[in-house]
Amino acid sequence: MNENLDRGMSTLIVFIVAAAILSAAQSVVTTGISGIMADFNISSTTAQWIYSSFLLVLGVMIPLSAFFTRRFKVKTILLASLSLFLIGSLIAFIAPNIEALILARVIQAVGSGILLPITQIVLFKVIPEEKWQIYMGLFGFIIGIAPAIAPTAGGLIIDYVGWRSIFLIFAAAIAVLIVIALVVVKLEFETGPYPLDASSLVLCVLACVGIMLGFSNIAENGFDLIWVILPIVIGAVSLVLFVKRQFGIETPLLDLKALKNKYFFFGTLFSALLYFTMCGLNVIMPLFVQNVAYHSATVSGLVLLPATLVMIVFNFVGPLMANKIGVRKVLVLSCIFTIVGYLLMMTYRVDSSVEYMIATQIVRAVGAGLGLMPAVTWTIAVVSGDVEDATAINNTVRQIIGAIGSALAVVLMAIFAGGNVARNAVSVAAFGQTSLVMAVLAVVSLVIVIIYIKDEIHDLM
Template identity: 85%
Template sequence: LIYFIVIIIRVYIMDVKLDRGMSTLLIFIIAAAILSAAQSVVTTGIAGIMADFHVSSTTAQWIYSSFLLVLGVMIPLSAYITRRFKVKTILLSSLSLFLVGSLLAYVSPNIIVLIIARVIQAIGSGILLPITQIVLFKVIPEEKWQVYMGLFGFIIGIAPALAPTAGGMIIDYVGWRSIFLIFAGMVFVLILVALVVVKLEFETGDYPLDVLSLILCVLACVGIMLGFSNIAGNGFDLVYVILPIVVGTFSLIFFVRRQFGIKTPLVDLHALKNKYFFFGTLFSALLYFTMCGLNVIMPLFVQTVTSHNATTSGLILLPATLVMIVFNFIGPLLANKIGVRKVLIMSCIFSIVGYLIMMTYNTNSTVEYMIITQIIRAIGAGLGLMPAVTWTIAVVSGDVEDATAINNTVRQIIGAIGSAVAVVLMTVFAGGTLAHNRVSVSAFGQTSLVMAILAVISLVIVILYIKDEIHDLM
């Protein structure tokens, strides 16, 4: 309800008529907020699920990991789905899949069924989330993309950020199964509303699905993401890490070559030949790499090196997360006022300063100091992501379906790699084992320096390739 009110207020402030296009976009954004919350809400229920099904944490975590993997696989399909099916069909299908997954999760008798239910949920989310961006780009005039992407980023960011806290409270009172029943109820109501409200349609056709491209895409996404995700728990194991990465890499190479060689590709990659789109995508991917890496190494440092508990670790990152979400909204507004180039330069500077300050952490660093310095880093991340994504899509605005699919897929894969590589770097710098000692403190500092160097590279990309006047680049 709060999300809906916020969106309505923004609509009327900007004097945008609430026509069938805006009504459809509102439903898509509300649905995206609900479905994105489902991604992280189960993390607080893992302990209860382990106890109920008598499984280990390694097994139970697949209710979260499987969701992320399926999201990565579904995103590249968004361009094909948008061209092939009606908007209303896409929305109702994704919500229905999510509803079925939620109900199945609620009644699941064992962990296998629960994981399958989460996969079904993720298929629905993987369809809807990227297509919401496509609908936004098609409904909203290009000169207002930054503003609405800011609103979209704020909503999509705050939902999964607050979901674990809200989910934890619900789980403590009525158990983890109730979470899925609540989601089922919300989505059911949304389906009924969508049946009446959604009337917007885009031009579609009998666009063929290249099955071989789909298979290669699945192998590439799953192989690369699974391999890098397994590094933290399995080192450089041949079966769990090396083999998936090799299979994923070769599949990606064949996938890319095939897309350039067939008449109706799964994803048209010609946008990558535009150097501004390429470097814009690279910028957002590097930013996402450092964000995902930080989300893993910071809790490791707080709990393992400074010997604080998990609750303290969460409290240190929570203010930074909320600040980043707010700046997800502020960043595009600033870009609309002063130009995207200045905003991205500020993003890089805040990021560089934040990561360099992290090099000053030690075993005696206070919680307050870590909170304040993490906020500086979070401002950089929040300022940069949505303006960069919006500018990158705008460079090739005539092909938003493929451009959105490329940009989102690259970020999803790079994010998975970033999470794993950050842990590996920190562990290697520490000599193989993290502990409450100076070596581990130094390892954290060295890893932070790597993040700062990536932010410097991002700054160079902005200076050389990000321009305020988009139409001069097309």
């Protein structure tokens, strides 16, 4: 028994280290976009695809995690995902043009999209259920800190040795990790010849890409027929057909039966609403600081940095508290801090001090940090006999809802501002109205917690 636990823990550690490195790759290139634009002589609209393409592919790969764990050995999955990421990093390092760089980022994202959700599945299978909150807190802290510090660390490296060096560092780190994985990873779960339903895969890709691409394009293209409305319609129709097909075939790509459990459904809805507001905030806050309050991009980053660090800390603290006092109380606290944070944002003015904005963002960040990991862990625990599909459903919903949140927050603020966010009273009011919408969503989340979130999970099964 101890040998199995040791084997499981060593495997889990390798997965978590790999997940931290791969998650850092998501945001690290943002600081190098200006250098990439200069080197390849391209516009910012084209250059941003090195980031957007990564997010899109990540969203497509997450729903496949349940299939991978049923079909392939854990070690095979780990080595395949790391190898893909290594190949993508090397291509990015030598990329002669933007097309090659985007291709490299897509290959990296395929590796990340395979590994990140499966790390959670390995955690849920290795760690006893009564310790899930503690280890998910640790996982959330590690996964949160990597992308948070990546842009800053990446900026320093890029300033000294150029953006290509970032990808060489990733390649070297992953090469070392592959060698370690070959020696250390010995844990395996039961697998079999689980078939891949091609029709479901096509519908899944169309649904994820259509919805995420359409909503992501709203900020830049408005409600353009080709770039926004058409992808969203295609995505929505594909999603309906995908769901219908999963319930109608014997071996679905993603078993959606967990959604019939009302506690799992509303737990997933809670985490999705929280993620919606978090992603929306990440877009409208810099917009306010730079376009309305007329501060620099550096100040905009400084306003959010303390809140980001606080949220990462509470990603760890939240699950610990849930383990001590119960998840329901923690999620109620999360909602209260979130509601108060967004209501305080309604008090912002053109001349609001940077210190005041930092302080109020910290209040909101405490709510976000307290809520996400405990909610996700509780939701999976409700259907603990099916962690593969439950994890894939939960992660996919959050990824799609997050993309929608980022886009709709900007659209709402622009609509409230009369189409132009600038340094004027109308835009200040628009920011306050958008913040109120976020606060209302947090109130809805509080109602969900009060009605559906229970401390005693086993009584719900």
